Amino acid sequence: MRESKQARLERMHAEYAILCREFPAPKCALHFTNPFELLVATVLSAQTTDKRVNSVTPALFASYPNAAALANARAEDVEDIIRPLGFFRSKTQHLLGLANALDRDFGGVVPRTMDELTGLPGVGRKTANVVLGNAFHIPGFPVDTHVMRVTGRLRWRSDWRIAKSDPVKVEREICACFPPEEWTDLSHRLILHGRAVCHARTPDCANCPLNETCPSAG
């Protein structure tokens, strides 16, 4: 029998409450409050860990504290700094293009709208929502691979394969069920949960705090 809409809503809120207990104080691992720094750090965080990003940002921002400085950087120099992150060539391209566009189109000031942000090189919806939420306190729901997988298992029970799902649909569905001031926080907790427990290949359902209600728990 199909779960009613009301029941599902209550379950989702209960699950959120459990995640809040599981991760008592999730703050953005990239702790930057400066929008430029947060944007750059978030772009760098693709396919890496926050720890590694945090290990290169001091040197990066010491040399290039703002968009104008980064726009005029030599690609080689930037590559040398961010090399340990992997994908350093494409990331450097993104960073330089990003800094140029920021400098040229926005006077070096990070814009505050989804359309403007995603128009920047290397910035997609996920990155834009992280920046909007954490730097500007404009509610957004960042959807990455973890969020796709966890919400897929929790809500749709569909095979969580990312390619077949629609991140914007996930974004809309979740946003419809939670108040805006919880979006950023919920996304972050889902990501942490995805990394810690709800793994892609072998989810640790036995030790999952949501295994009582998760329709995919096995």
Place this chain on the structure above:
DNA sequence: ATCCCGAGGG
């Protein structure tokens, strides 16, 4: 071997 708090491009 496998995975990592994605985005651009074919």
Place this chain on the structure above:
DNA sequence: CCCTCTGGAT
């Protein structure tokens, strides 16, 4: 709807 980009940790 794929694929690629990349080094480092585990």
